[in-house]
Amino acid sequence: GAVVSQHPSWVICKSGTSVKIECRSLDFQATTMFWYRQFPKQSLMLMATSNEGSKATYEQGVEKDKFLINHASLTLSTLTVTSAHPEDSSFYICSPQKGLAYNEQFFGPGTRLTVL
């Protein structure tokens, strides 16, 4: 298996503030990191894909200036929600890719963001 951690597990913030979410692969190196978002009672939607040392690729409809992704090392990626608004309240889940795409896909435990 693989161990993935996310921090924080939950966060409550005021509108207009920025929140940073960390995702770490603890026992493997991940050249690629996927960030997903899950709104209440909905499915997971891919937000962006990042490769270590490169700029992230964002899915259509996801604002790259609002959701800043940094993948500076093979074991750490961060997602920063800038100027958060209540509509950004969601469950954010990272998925570092271990090895080939055909392997099992691993997911972090998620970060629940609530913006007041």
Add this chain to the structure above:
Amino acid sequence: ELKVEQNPLFLSMQEGKNYTIYCNYSTTSDRLYWYRQDPGKSLESLFVLLSNGAVKQEGRLMASLDTKARLSTLHITAAVHDLSATYFCAVGRGSQGNLIFGKGTKLSVKP
């Protein structure tokens, strides 16, 4: 564009009964995954299906894949309350590695 459809979206079962969840996808893919999600939690991997005709079983759950029909099924045998959760199927998007998820099936098993 790859689309993944699950049905049913809601399933209320009695303990001891059998049922099947269906997952259809729109374009060719050779990777299909089933996950379980409990409320407030992340995803727990159940099965990875990588070839046509693949069948995997774990306890009361069995998953199969028909790549020609672009269909996967998750069969539940003699359901128990502990199986109550939301089940997602997800399909690999080309060589990019990321997954496209179905909407999920919320399963409730009642005594």
